[in-house]
Amino acid sequence: xxxxxxxxxxxxxxxxxxxxxxxxxxxxxxxxxxxxxxxxxxxxxxxxxxxxxxxxxxxxxxxxxxxxxxxxxxxxxxxxxxxxxxxxxxxxxxxxxxxxxxxxxxxxxx
Amino acid sequence: xxxxxxxxxxxxxxxxxxxxxxxxxxxxxxxxxxxxxxxxxxxxxxxxxxxxxxxxxxxxxxxxxxxxxxxxxxxxxxxxxxxxxxxxxxxxxxxxxxxxxxxxxxxxxxxxxxxx
Numbered sequence: 001x002x003x004x005x006x007x008x009x010x011x012x013x014x015x016x017x018x019x020x021x022x023x024x025x026x027x028x029x030x031x032x033x034x035x036x037x038x039x040x041x042x043x044x045x046x047x048x049x050x051x052x053x054x055x056x057x058x059x060x061x062x063x064x065x066x067x068x069x070x071x072x073x074x075x076x077x078x079x080x081x082x083x084x085x086x087x088x089x090x091x092x093x094x095x096x097x098x099x100x101x102x103x104x105x106x107x108x109x110x
Numbered sequence: 111x112x113x114x115x116x117x118x119x120x121x122x123x124x125x126x127x128x129x130x131x132x133x134x135x136x137x138x139x140x141x142x143x144x145x146x147x148x149x150x151x152x153x154x155x156x157x158x159x160x161x162x163x164x165x166x167x168x169x170x171x172x173x174x175x176x177x178x179x180x181x182x183x184x185x186x187x188x189x190x191x192x193x194x195x196x197x198x199x200x201x202x203x204x205x206x207x208x209x210x211x212x213x214x215x216x217x218x219x220x221x222x223x224x225x226x
Contacts, residue, residue, distance in 0.1 A: 004152075034214065043114075043200055043217040044153070089152050096141060096206055097166050098215060100152030 002027045002099040004090050009104035013080055021075040021104055023064075023090035031092040033057075033066050033073040038087045038103070047075075047088070082108045112137070114203050114218035122224045123191050131186045131221045135203030141165075142184040143215060144176060145200040153200055159184055188223075196225045 007022040025033065032051045036044040048057030053068035064075045073090060085108045090101040115134045123129050135142050141160045145153035158166035159178035178184045182203075188195055198220040206213035 036217075041219075043219040044202075046214050046216065049214055091152075093215075095166065096143070096158055096160075096204070096215075097155050097168075098143070098145070098153070098202075099155070102150075102152050 002031070002092055002094055004092055004099055004101035006090050006101035006104050010107060011104060012107045012109065014109050015082055016079045017108075019075070019077040019080045019084075019106070021088055021090075021106070023073045023075065023101060025071050025073065025090075025092050027071075027092050027094060027099075029094060031094045033064070034091045034093065034098070035062070035064055035073070035075050036089045036091060036100075038089065040086075044089065080106070080108045082110055084108050114201055114216055116199075116201050116218040116221050118221060119219070120222045120224075122226060124226050125191055125193060127191050128187065128189045129191060129223060131188075131199050131201075131223070133184045133186070133201030133203075133218060135182050135184070135201075136216055139203035139205055139216075140182055141204045141206055141215075142178055142182065143202045143204075144184070144186045145202065146170075147198040147200055147220070149197070156186070191225050193225050196223060198222050 003026045034049045035047040048059040050057040050066035056065045087103045089103045143158040144156040147153040155168040157176045162178045173189045176186045200220045202215035202217045204215045
């Protein structure tokens with residue numbers, strides 16, 4: 001079956017610090033990979049995606065590379081801002097069905 | 111353009127009751143999916159509908175059902191509510207059917223269902 005494993009949280013960083021959030025997956029076939037972000041009281045917003053091995057998704061300074069050999073899709077940002085505080089979900093898609101990780105809460109201090 | 115809209119935003123029910131949640135997809139999107147997000151967890155897939163037909167079902171009991179209308183809006187119905195059904199119910203729409211990778215799912219803000 002399909003599954004997504006995210007590193008345990010929460011994560012607290014100071015503004016302008018470097019961010020890495022780990023994500024690994026198990027899947028049949030060749031899934032697409034996504035990072036979604038959820039702000040308090042809101043639904044999920046697509047942050048970035050990658051549809052095949054070695055693709056790099058990027059948006060708003062965030063990046064993640066689809067690594068088939070390590071079955072990973074780690075999220076990185078070089079300099080976080082207070083406004084990046086949210087819950088981040090890694091997900092894979094097979095046959096239009098999304099499988100999510102548990103999510104990780106990021107808090108950025110001024 | 112309007113995004114995915116869900117109604118109601120909040121709902122309180124008691125055990126044993128039934129509930130209907132509604133979702134309007136982004137204009138032009140023919141696929142609608144439903145997810146349940148329990149507090150502190152990632153969303154879990156419940157159903158996918160495409161062109162008014164069920165195309166996928168997650169590991170949920172038969173108390174959960176859904177349908178999609180000719181205008182592509184959708185309803186999620188839950189019967190005989192249990193305390194454990196308390197969650198945020200999310201609807202997502204996309205252009206794609208079975209091969210969705212290049213057509214990502216766009217989520218509404220959800221319906222927060224509380225069971226007393």
